[in-house]
């Protein structure tokens with residue numbers, strides 16, 4: 628895929644992300660573009676949101692916590708998001724995308740905001756970035772991706788694939804004795820109603 632027009636973004640990302648995270652971000656942009664073409668979303672927005680979704684991922688934990696706490700109300704930070712610092716980069720990424728990358732588009736910023744936890748009734752772009760993050764082809768293992776991708780060509784394929792990814796996330800959290808956030812269960816239940 629040709630990212631020439633995003634050269635500046637790529638250079639900045641390369642300086643702030645680890646090599647693996649950088650590769651993953653390119654992968655998410657590529658996958659987001661594919662999904663946008665298939666499901667009729669704005670391809671350019673999908674590309675930008677994909678590139679930038681993890682733009683705050685490699686910031687120090689203290690810096691992320693500071694941004695998140697200051698913006699707690701604006702970004703509707705859930706209690707459980709505050710318990711796991713790994714989720715901080717999603718809301719913090721909104722501020723970084725705005726201030727460091729000059730993104731003003733609300734749909735792109737919202738897709739960055741919700742890419743880790745997801746939420747009920749996501750917009751098409753939010754769904755695409757949520758899913759592209761799970762199934763990009765550069766760093767996600769094929770055995771994992773295939774379990775989700777096989778649903779994409781079925782009826783309501785995007786939602787069906789997202790439901791599957793929630794199922795796998797919940798299973799894996801439970802197997803590792805990790806806490807499952809209420810919103811995660813709530814989103815899963817909500818999606819389940821669509822199909823069963």
Ligand SMILES: [Fe+2]
Nearest residue numbers: 680681742743
């Ligand atoms: Fe992320």
Ligand SMILES: [Fe+2]
Nearest residue numbers: 651680681760
């Ligand atoms: Fe990611």
